[in-house]
Amino acid sequence: MNMSVSEHDHGEVREPKPSFIKGLLFLFVLLIVVAGLAIFVLTQRSSEGPLIISEDPTPLSVDVMTASLQQSLDLDEKFTGLVAAKRTSELGFSAGGRIARMNADVGDRVVTGQSLATLDTRGLRSQLNSAEAQIAEAVANHALAMSTVERQNALLAKGHVAQQRVDEAVAQATTARARIDAARAQADTLRVQIDLSSITAPYAGVITRRNFDEGAIASPGAPVFELVESSALEARIGLPSSLAAELVVGDTYELLGDRGPVAATLRSVTGIIDSSQRTVTTVFDILDSDAVSTGAVVRLEMQRSVSELGLWVPVSALSEGQRGLWSLYIAKQEEGAWRARPGLVEVIQSEGERAYVRGAVSDGDRIIIDGLQRITPGQAIHPKLAPTATTANEG
Incomplete structure (x- = not known):
């Protein structure tokens, strides 16, 4: 029993281990990878040095206009x-009184001389009648005085009266004549007052304001109508x-x-x-x-x-800058490539979809006129003349 166990143990110790072979295989694979990388690098080399792998992105196509500066700006203001x-008049009565009639209203068109309003003139007409009666009385007294003068002159010629009686008759006739003139003057005054108790249009026009109605008491000079010449x-x-x-x-x-x-x-x-x-x-x-x-x-x-050196550009070519200025992008050729470069300008006048600007723009510059939201300073671009660019700069 002991011998069989030891023989079994002895057989397990003598089996070969695979770690060495695996190491050789890993080293071989690593050498193949390094060699492949070396071959790739060598194949990518040129006579001028290693090839640049990263390139600029495809240039952005933009519409441009050619700047043409003008010396002055013609403004249609x-x-x-x-x-x-x-003429505009405020019409009223020169004397106060009760308004009897109003013949016009707001909006009425009136002609020269048309009656617009009248006062109650019954009192004035009564006074006028009295004045005319006084005139008649004065005329009668004057006629009697003149007859007396004629008779006294006849008696004086016959020597029946003294010169004093003739002079007294002449004086009475003169007084009677003065009373006629005074009565007539009083009557004329009353007629004028009656005439002034009526408002008439001094010229053709339109009534734009009416301040009183019938029955109201108008004070002297108070405006009753406003008349505007039409x-x-x-x-x-x-x-x-x-x-x-x-x-x-x-x-x-x-x-x-x-x-x-x-x-x-x-x-x-x-x-x-x-x-x-x-x-x-x-x-x-x-x-x-x-x-x-x-x-x-x-x-x-x-x-x-x-007199302002500048040019007209579309509003779409402008973006808001700082301190009241605006910016635009100019296409500039640098080392064979076109790039967008910003420039600050000041807006002098704007009319609808265009603006007149002055600033960092020179004759012949190619101004990018749209798509500014896609552009960054220094970005590679491909400029092309817009079909409307020839008229964008016309003043």
């Missing part, structure tokens, strides 16, 4: 003004002094109203600069009063040239 009536309108427009000097008094210009063009003749240029607006007031006479209404806004278009 619009200046606004208000249409107003040449047949003669004018427009007052403030202009810079340089532009106002270009206008010619008497010439006809076209103003723009809400209902279309309005022809107007320049009546005057004040020549005085408004301290708050820094403008000169110009006054235009509206030729057709039916083409525009009182209070309407009208505009005068004029072109002004500003």
Whole structure:
């Protein structure tokens, strides 16, 4: 039994171990991998050195326009003004009294001389009747006095009366004549008061305000109606002094109203600069009063040239920068490749989809006009002239 066990143990110790063979196989595989890497590196080499594996990404295709600077900027500016009536009057009674009739209301169009309102004139007419009676009495007394003078002159010629009696008769006749004149003056005064008890339109126009109704007591001078002249309108427009000097008094210009063009003749240029607006007031006479209404806004278009070196670019070519400036991208060729480089500009004037700018732009620069959100400074690009780029810079 002991011998069989020891023989079994002796057989297990003598079996060969595989660790050495595995090590040789691992070393062999490692050598093959290293050799493969070496061969790959050697095959990738060129005469100028190792090949650069990482390359720039594919250039981004962008639309560009060619910059063409201009020396000045022609601005089409619009200046606004208000249409107003040449004459506006507040009408009232010169003397107070009770209003008997109101013949017009707000919105009525009236003609020259039309009666608008009257006071109760019964008291005045009664006084006028009394004055006319006094005139008749004075006339009768004057006639009697003149007859007395004739008789006294006849008696004086016969020597029946003294000269004093003649003189007294003449004095009485003169007094009677003065009473006639006084009575007539009183009657004329009453007639004037009766006339002033009626409001009549001094010119053709439109009633824009009515402050009283029948039966009300109007105090002297209180405005009863506001009358605005409708047949003669004018427009007052403030202009810079340089532009106002270009206008010619008497010439006809076209103003723009809400209902279309309005022809107007320049009546005057004040020549005085408004301290708050820094403008000169110009006054235009509206030729057709039916083409525009009182209070309407009208505009005068004029072109002004500003000496400012710059160019027009599409708004899509601009992105907001800092401190009130804007930035755009210029396509620049560097070492045979096109790259996007930013430049700061200032917006001088904007009109719809375009803007006039000045700044870091030179003649001939290729300005990227769209897709700025995809571009970063120094990015590789492929510029192509946009079909509309030829008209983008027209002023």
